[in-house]
Amino acid sequence: MVDNGIKKNILEKLDSLKGEILDNTLLISYEALSIICDITGEANREVAIFINRRGEIIDAVIGDYNTAELRQYSERRSEDSLSGIRCIHTHPNGYGMLSDMDISALKALKLDLIIAIGVINGIPQEAYYAYLSKKNSDYDTVCKGPFTINDFLSINAQDLISEIEKNYKIKRDNTFSVANDKEKAILVGINGLEDLDELKELLDTAGGIEVGRIAQNKHTVDNAYLIGKGKLKELKMEVQKKEANLVIFDEELTGIQIRNLERELDVRVIDRTQLILDIFAKRASSKEGKLQVELAQLKYMMPRLIGFGVQMSRTGGGIGTRGPGEKKLEIDRRRIRERVRELERDVDEIKKHRDLIRINRADSTFLVCLVGYTNAGKSTLLNSLSDSQVYVEDKLFATLDPTVRKVSLKSGQDVVISDTVGFINKLPHDLVAAFKSTLEEVVYANLLIHVVDGSNENYEEQIEVVNNVLKDLGADNKPTILAINKIDKNMSINSLYSLELRTNSDIIFISAKNKINLDKLLDRIEHYVNLNNKVYEMVIPYAEGALLAYLHDNGKIIKKEYRENGIYVMGEFDSIASARAKDYICQNQK
Numbered sequence: 001m002v003d004n005g006i007k008k009n010i011l012e013k014l015d016s017l018k019g020e021i022l023d024n025t026l027l028i029s030y031e032a033l034s035i036i037c038d039i040t041g042e043a044n045r046e047v048a049i050f051i052n053r054r055g056e057i058i059d060a061v062i063g064d065y066n067t068a069e070l071r072q073y074s075e076r077r078s079e080d081s082l083s084g085i086r087c088i089h090t091h092p093n094g095y096g097m098l099s100d101m102d103i104s105a106l107k108a109l110k111l112d113l114i115i116a117i118g119v120i121n122g123i124p125q126e127a128y129y130a131y132l133s134k135k136n137s138d139y140d141t142v143c144k145g146p147f148t149i150n151d152f153l154s155i156n157a158q159d160l161i162s163e164i165e166k167n168y169k170i171k172r173d174n175t176f177s178v179a180n181d182k183e184k185a186i187l188v189g190i191n192g193l194e195d196l197d198e199l200k201e202l203l204d205t206a207g208g209i210e211v212g213r214i215a216q217n218k219h220t221v222d223n224a225y226l227i228g229k230g231k232l233k234e235l236k237m238e239v240q241k242k243e244a245n246l247v248i249f250d251e252e253l254t255g256i257q258i259r260n261l262e263r264e265l266d267v268r269v270i271d272r273t274q275l276i277l278d279i280f281a282k283r284a285s286s287k288e289g290k291l292q293v294e295l296a297q298l299k300y301m302m303p304r305l306i307g308f309g310v311q312m313s314r315t316g317g318g319i320g321t322r323g324p325g326e327k328k329l330e331i332d333r334r335r336i337r338e339r340v341r342e343l344e345r346d347v348d349e350i351k352k353h354r355d356l357i358r359i360n361r362a363d364s365t366f367l368v369c370l371v372g373y374t375n376a377g378k379s380t381l382l383n384s385l386s387d388s389q390v391y392v393e394d395k396l397f398a399t400l401d402p403t404v405r406k407v408s409l410k411s412g413q414d415v416v417i418s419d420t421v422g423f424i425n426k427l428p429h430d431l432v433a434a435f436k437s438t439l440e441e442v443v444y445a446n447l448l449i450h451v452v453d454g455s456n457e458n459y460e461e462q463i464e465v466v467n468n469v470l471k472d473l474g475a476d477n478k479p480t481i482l483a484i485n486k487i488d489k490n491m492s493i494n495s496l497y498s499l500e501l502r503t504n505s506d507i508i509f510i511s512a513k514n515k516i517n518l519d520k521l522l523d524r525i526e527h528y529v530n531l532n533n534k535v536y537e538m539v540i541p542y543a544e545g546a547l548l549a550y551l552h553d554n555g556k557i558i559k560k561e562y563r564e565n566g567i568y569v570m571g572e573f574d575s576i577a578s579a580r581a582k583d584y585i586c587q588n589q590k
């Protein structure tokens with residue numbers, strides 16, 4: 001950006017800044033600041049310098065900067081991260097306030113920060129800065145200022161940038177939210193009003209508020225609206241009366257039904273599946289969880305694109321509320337398909353990685369998996385058993401990503417206990433598929449603990465739902481302990497005891513929260529661990545010290561002798577431990 005109207009000495013001064021490495025704890029050094037302010041005063045023009053994260057000035061320019069030209073500076077490590085460069089520039093009008101141009105440069109270049117210094121007669125007056133924080137697929141711009149120059153120079157650059165980077169990452173996920181906080185919703189069911197209790201709980205979890213509910217008899221189901229004309233009218237009045245801004249159906253809706261209903265009611269309409277996806281989107285915290293949720297959301301949307309005018313635009317489509325035209329629809333479909341393929345690849349990668357971890361673990365430790373309806377108390381139980389802090393909340397789907405803890409049994413043997421995502425009635429199909437990998441722990445488990453909220457009056461139905469999902473996963477024949485939880489609360493123990501008789505399962509009554517009967521539960525676990533134990537005799541070479549230590553930890557040693565060819569061991573071991581020692585087991589026992 002050489003400008004002929006600018007004196008040579010000024011340009012030389014500016015050039016001298018290039019390549020200089022500044023004290024990286026400051027946003028800009030005193031010297032560099034005074035040089036750019038001098039030049040601003042002399043030339044009465046904007047001056048901009050670009051600094052990377054190592055503190056190196058990678059460019060210094062005079063005059064308005066042009067974003068197209070600036071692109072080359074970007075040291076972006078990937079499409080999705082910040083460029084690692086901050087721009088500090090002067091405003092010769094004396095004000096540090098950031099202009100629209102500044103903000104567009106910030107966005108276009110994904111700068112770490114854009115900083116403006118107001119300068120009068122070569123003296124800096126005030127400073128402002130702005131950075132990006134990413135929310136869903138949109139950027140939020142956060143502006144701070146004015147700072148006095150002293151305050152500005154005392155900001156720790158590294159702390160600030162790492163905070164910005166963190167913000168940018170946390171919010172970076174492409175899932176989108178359906179039910180916003182505190183939205184007022186009317187619930188619609190086709191089986192009666194009580195049936196909507198769980199939908200209400202889902203809504204609570206998503207942060208919305210129920211302002212009314214309406215139920216329709218199944219036999220008057222209408223193709224265009226799901227509910228009959230009369231009910232629709234009633235619903236419309238209810239929406240107006242309660243000033244609702246959201247209507248949630250307990251049944252799945254087609255794209256056309258969503259569109260028809262939204263046109264008729266003039267508020268957003270979603271179904272149970274979308275609500276669950278929404279909660280999942282908010283809760284997922286691991287990379288894999290987020291990918292899975294996005295995948296499920298896209299798969300759910302694909303056949304419903306017609307109805308998704310509003311939501312689609314949030315993924316960047318910019319479609320109007322009246323629904324996309326045919327061509328636009330095709331483009332969106334293609335884009336979604338591409339994204340789905342990309343996500344499936346990513347998920348596959350993660351899965352491979354996880355399989356590897358699992359293989360490493362598989363040959364060594366007994367795996368116990370906690371399963372159960374959402375809110376049954378699985379995470380609480382894991383916390384109580386392992387004295388750890390797994391996220392527990394009285395909301396649905398508190399746990400989305402599997403958490404694994406090691407727990408020691410009385411005998412000194414270790415087991416690994418894994419928490420899982422809670423199951424729920426009518427769990428959207430794609431979501432079951434999407435979370436199968438999360439639930440794969442279940443398939444590989446040696447033992448399941450099916451945790452039941454005994455204080456919930458629908459506990460039997462919930463057991464049913466869980467058993468069905470287990471069947472889906474091919475895990476219905478695993479050894480299972482049915483742990484009836486929350487016995488500290490009022491519950492009708494009688495009907496629960498009859499459950500024991502009826503189902504003929506291995507039942508134990510516990511309180512995960514108050515740690516009641518947990519020792520009994522651990523004993524039961526130990527029973528299963530030892531179920532396949534057999535007595536083996538082996539001679540372990542002296543060089544295999546690690547194996548001997550392992551056998552000590554993972555079995556019961558009955559006799560040990562130091563012999564010439566190794567250590568003779570007689571003990572009780574399970575199939576895992578005996579497989580490890582198989583080369584040294586005495587011939588007659590193999």
Ligand SMILES: Nc1nc2c(ncn2[C@@H]2O[C@H](COP(=O)(O)OP(=O)(O)OP(=O)(O)O)[C@@H](O)[C@H]2O)c(=O)[nH]1
Nearest residue numbers: 375376377378379380394397398399422511512513
């Ligand atoms: N009274 C009582 N409450 C319990 C007990 N165990 C768990 N809770 C409560 O039940 C609620 C749900 O507990 P979580 O451990 O998050 O349930 P979860 O099964 O992991 O739930 P998801 O992760 O959503 O599937 C929390 O408010 C717990 O404090 C218990 O033994 N007694």
Ligand SMILES: [Mg+2]
Nearest residue numbers: 378379398399
């Ligand atoms: Mg949980």
